[in-house]
Amino acid sequence: MEAFSDGVFAIAITLLVLDIMVPHDAGAHLARSVAGLWPSYLGYLVSFSTIGAIWLGHNAITDYLERADAVFMRLNLLLLLVVAFLPFPTRLFADFLGEDKPERVATNIYGISLLVASTLLLVLWRYAVRERLVRPDAADEEIQLLTQRLTPSLVGYLVLIVVGLFAPIVAAVGYLVVALFLILPIRVRDIIRFRRRRRAQR
Amino acid sequence: MEAFSDGVFAIAITLLVLDIMVPHDAGAHLARSVAGLWPSYLGYLVSFSTIGAIWLGHNAITDYLERADAVFMRLNLLLLLVVAFLPFPTRLFADFLGEDKPERVATNIYGISLLVASTLLLVLWRYAVRERLVRPDAADEEIQLLTQRLTPSLVGYLVLIVVGLFAPIVAAVGYLVVALFLILPIRVRDIIRFRRRRRAQR
Amino acid sequence: MEAFSDGVFAIAITLLVLDIMVPHDAGAHLARSVAGLWPSYLGYLVSFSTIGAIWLGHNAITDYLERADAVFMRLNLLLLLVVAFLPFPTRLFADFLGEDKPERVATNIYGISLLVASTLLLVLWRYAVRERLVRPDAADEEIQLLTQRLTPSLVGYLVLIVVGLFAPIVAAVGYLVVALFLILPIRVRDIIRFRRRRRAQR
Amino acid sequence: MEAFSDGVFAIAITLLVLDIMVPHDAGAHLARSVAGLWPSYLGYLVSFSTIGAIWLGHNAITDYLERADAVFMRLNLLLLLVVAFLPFPTRLFADFLGEDKPERVATNIYGISLLVASTLLLVLWRYAVRERLVRPDAADEEIQLLTQRLTPSLVGYLVLIVVGLFAPIVAAVGYLVVALFLILPIRVRDIIRFRRRRRAQR
Secondary structure (H helix, E strand, O other), X not given: OHHHHHHHHHHHHHHHHHHOOOOHHHHHHHHHHHHOOHHHHHHHHHHXXXXXXXXXXXXXXXXXXXXXXXXXXXXXXXXXXXXXXXXXXXXXXXXXXXXXXXXXXXXXXHHHHHHHHHHHHHHHHHHHHHXXXXXXXXXXXXXXXXXXXXXXXXXXXXXXXXXHHHOHHHHHHHHHHHHHHHHOOOHHHHHHHHHHHHHHHO | OHHHHHHHHHXXXXXXXXXXXXXXXXXXXXXXXXXXXXXXXXXXXXHHHHHHHHHHXXXXXXXXXXXXXXXXXXXXXXXXXXXXXXHHHHHHHHHHOOOHHHHHHHHHHHHHHHHHHHHHHHHHHHHHHHOOOEOOOOOXXXXXXXXXXXXXXXXXXXXXXXXXXXXXXXXXXXXXXXXHHHHOOOHHHHHHHXXXXXXXXX | OHHHHHHHHHHHHHHHHXXXXXXXXXXXXXXXXXXXXXXXXXXXXXXXXXXXXXXXHHHHHHHHEOOOOHHHHHHHHHHXXXXXXXXXXXXXXXXXXXXXXXXXXXXXXXXXXXXXXXXXXXXXXXXXXXXXXXXXXOOHHHHHHHHHHHOHHHHHHHHXXXXXXXXXXXXXXXXXXXXXXXXXXXXXXXXXXXXXXXXXXX | OHHHHHHHXXXXXXXXXXXXXXXXXXXXXXXXXXXXXXXXXXXXXXXXXXHHHXXXXXXXXXXXXXXXXXXXXXXHHHHHHHHHHOHHHXXXXXXXXXXXXXHHHHHHHHHHHHHHHHHHHHHHHHHHHHOOOEOOOOOHHHXXXXXXXXXXXXXXXXXXXXXXXXXXXXXXXXXXXXXXXXXXXXXXXXXXXXXXXXXXXX
């Protein structure tokens, strides 16, 4: 199951680049054309970071997992269905950012997709905890830490979807911040704390 | 062999999203254009579920497998040939659903492809059982259970191919039902039974 | 190295389907349009079989391998470079088969690509044998058997490239025959012999 | 983490072929059209070699690694973000090589991308060394050897980016030389030395 899941994550994350395209007639103004693709780069960055964050979370979950039951396998497949779908809203987002009205539609379809993917990751984890699929030696605090880490982004997405109705570009930047927040925090802080401690011990 | 097979399944399932496309001139009516892509979403859902179901079945087979002989390897390659081909009939199905006459052709090509893929999975399993490639400690009931689980969908596909000649959209929904039936049943029921038992023991 | 190689084989083999396309205006004559894509199906079949055969050979090589040195790693990367390139000549082949003059060019570019890929597989194997990278417990006969199995297809390709100058369609069918010959023989015969022996023992 | 990284490398390297395309109307002059695609082949060759070289380096790093901390995982993800992006500058490079002015822009965007990817690989390695994530039994010389192997290409890229402002085609060939330099040296020399020693012992 892990090899298959890792495969889907890796492919979905790598397919994102196929949607970044320069028009063949860009010719004389290539530098400007390439710069004008910033919505595509933003979409690539946000989706790569989000899929990367979900993969890191998924990785943490399977690390804690002792065994998988049939329902877990199906929930996992449902998560993969949404993750493998993400290149489509990303393309919408990149194509229509900057175009007044469709911009709102595209940004919110994008936000809702990210929300659904993150929710399913949390559902997968909570199911594993409730059904006692996690390793018995995992400390309760560790389990709570992971739950706490997966939860706040959902609130973030909900807020940003509302923001997206009025200021799509703000929501777009917000999605990047949420992804970076998912990728960076807690553990990095742990590392910093750990390194301080190590220095103190010298 | 498993890594390669898992790779092909994972890639075929993730490539499906490349066929969902919004016309670049959708502009002002983006919401309507995105909603109008429902045949693409249906195709994505059915093909993802079907490939997912075949992968779950393939996974169960390789779990029971003690060793693979040369014929098994070739049958497996033949199954992968058909699975890797599925994005093509899916695209046909998504492109022509809703267009009177071609709709029937597209839906039936799609159904026949699903039938062939599912048949090959069953052939792979029956070959493994007949040639005693399965682990000797696998109970006869377990082996029969998997055979029973892989068989009825074939009948379903045959019926739906005939239905597709008259009512393509009914057949389309039918293919989704078969896929969900393949993904969900038996084991979920086992789980529910198991959980009831566990509660009773408390 | 194996995971990476298996990944490249799996992706190259699965990308082949992306080149099978029905024109969006096929509409009323969909069945005829789909049937008219036979060069694409032939290309898919030949390339899938050939990449599958090379993968089976690669698999056999890595099975016999005890360790890999730096040159082996580079030769392997060179083989992957050619295998990952195969979807391009396949597309050429499928696009121009049936079109008088370009047909010959496309078929021969295709044949040369298959020849180069197969040659590199043999070079990889001979290097491994010469540098004693194979497991010491591998019998000399087994090693010769694999060498014999990888060699004759090269002669086949050379003949077919010449044939392709006069009768491209014959060469096209020939490439399929070579691929099936690579996938099927020897071992299947061994199996049949083995099963006869087993029956005789009863 | 390794399976996911290997997957991204394998997919990025295999997607490169999708950008090599012959115009459908090439017809009568197919041989000339195929020959006219040389910038695409050069791009394929350089990017395949570069991604291959980065993968070999990444492979060497994970071989020396005893454990990965959270920062290492994020740095790795950042490297993958750039590697998975490489097909885009490759396409730019292939599309505009030979077209006077845009050629310079495209070649330099390409060179900068290669520089960033190679720099991140070196950063990943230096981080692993500094944080003592490498296996304690790895000799200091080995560690220094890998550092030395990853460093000079950065200087090469910097020089070539400047060259690219005046002579893009020279820079293009230079990128190929750097990739081959990354793939071939040191270890091959080690092997040759090792084989000489082995012969001397006989």
